[in-house]
Amino acid sequence: MPDQDPPPGPADLRPPERIAEAATRAGVKKATLDWPVLAVLGVLAGLYIGLGGLFSTVALAGAEGAMPHGAARLLAGLAFSLGLVLVVVGGAELFTGNTLLVVAWAEDRARLRDIGAAWALAWGANLLGALAAVGLALAAGVPAMGEGAVGAAALKAAQAKGALPFGQAFASGVLANILVCLAVWMAWGARSAADKVLVVVPPVAAFVALNVEHSVANMALIPLGWGVRATADAGFWAATGLSPAAFGEAGPGGLVANLVPVTLGNLLGGVMVGVAYWFAYLRPRPDG
Template identity: 25%
Template sequence: MSYVAPKEFAVRMIDAGQSKAVMSTRDTLIRSYMAGAILALAAAFAVTVSVQTGQPLLGALLFPVGFCMLYLLGFDLLTGVFTLVPLAWLDRRPGVTIGSLLRNWGLVFLGNFAGALTTALLIAIVLTFGFSTPPDEIGQALGHIGEGRTVGYAEHGLAGMLTLFVRGVLCNWMVSTGVVGAMMSDSVPGKVIAMWMPIMLFFYMGFEHSVVNMFLFPIGLMLGGEFTLGDYLVWNELPTVAGNLVGGLTFVGLIIFVTHARTRPHRLVQYSDNNG
């Protein structure tokens, strides 16, 4: 599958981070908008499959189709830029500053949210015949997801907040592994296989993905979910964003940067240098 060695894809990660940090506002917003819209559509697809078949594993197995599509098309998710752009800053790439890093994160957040919200509105229209009928079985399931993953956490107080944060960490550990997976191969089948596995894992395990939630919670509110916008922001989106940042950067970006982009000399080489 044209496998790319770790040292090589580590450089690709840094290159990608630099490219995203210096990208124009227009292109950043367009690419992040489409990423949010496509991932939201994949989430709607996965929920539909799970409800209609009664097999959540099947929904998780098929969800990565959206992730693969958006990355092959060159679009950007917040979870991905959380991991890649800081590496370009650490590598002191030209044009990459803390300001450009924060600018990229902010624009991608806005673009992802706008794209996911667009898809949420379109799917809500489809499930309710333009809001003229009550939501069908799939619509009801989407509404209940939002309830359990907002007020459900709030019922446990700080323990619920900690659980939410850790689920965000675990999520982007896997999602960012999928982002790196797209760089592990020079063939389309190789990229898809490497992306598919960690994305399937995160979705089936119920980890919290900030961009998927930009779809699930707004559509839940549109379809009568019993939670508020404040519940969504405080008891899901903001802690999830923080967890996603920590998970992707700590367990994927920094680890690969330190051990593959900044590899230490082998001990045997050091011994030979010191002893003739």
């Protein structure tokens, strides 16, 4: 397999088979990153996705009853795509996108234990970064924006996610990461920053519009609702007409109950994408 791409063509895009080769090279590099580097880049990825989640929450604030459901979800998806754009263009290590490292293992160019360790470290670092985004948002008073509309949107999202049944959360996680990994896969085929943005936004907007579950996004969205419930004063509850008793799943229990099935679903969805493209473009052919 050649290690370098040929000079850019008129379209300045890699064809699918070259994307598969780029995915292998990326997988080898990511599976062998120094752990301190991976940890720092993982924290950044969690922070970036957390910022996307905050942007999406602000976009949805007050939309209930004021916009058609589909239009509101699409708006939230376009806002959330900021997070993956920052990861892809800025450079960071996101657990969900890194499930595509399975391509390097299938090509026998990375060990499964190294990939598993990279997944685990990225997941933990993503959690720290997402929590940092939430902490900063709470300290900055973001939930109070719009007379509490942002905080109310955060509470409702956290409650809904924490209350999902295991099977639904798992299937939702599979679907979400199929779309996220397609965005990452296509970004490997783009060579300019503008092209990367163009190919990342539609799949990410689709997964948010479909309201399916992304583990790293939920590392921010559920704690944001949890933080709002824990810190809101009587004025917030009066202004929003909500009650803290109605949001029992917007807390630690809801976070764990969501992240376990969603993480497993995300892992399966990403591996499915990687294995499918490996089979199509990289597997050894009987004719040589």
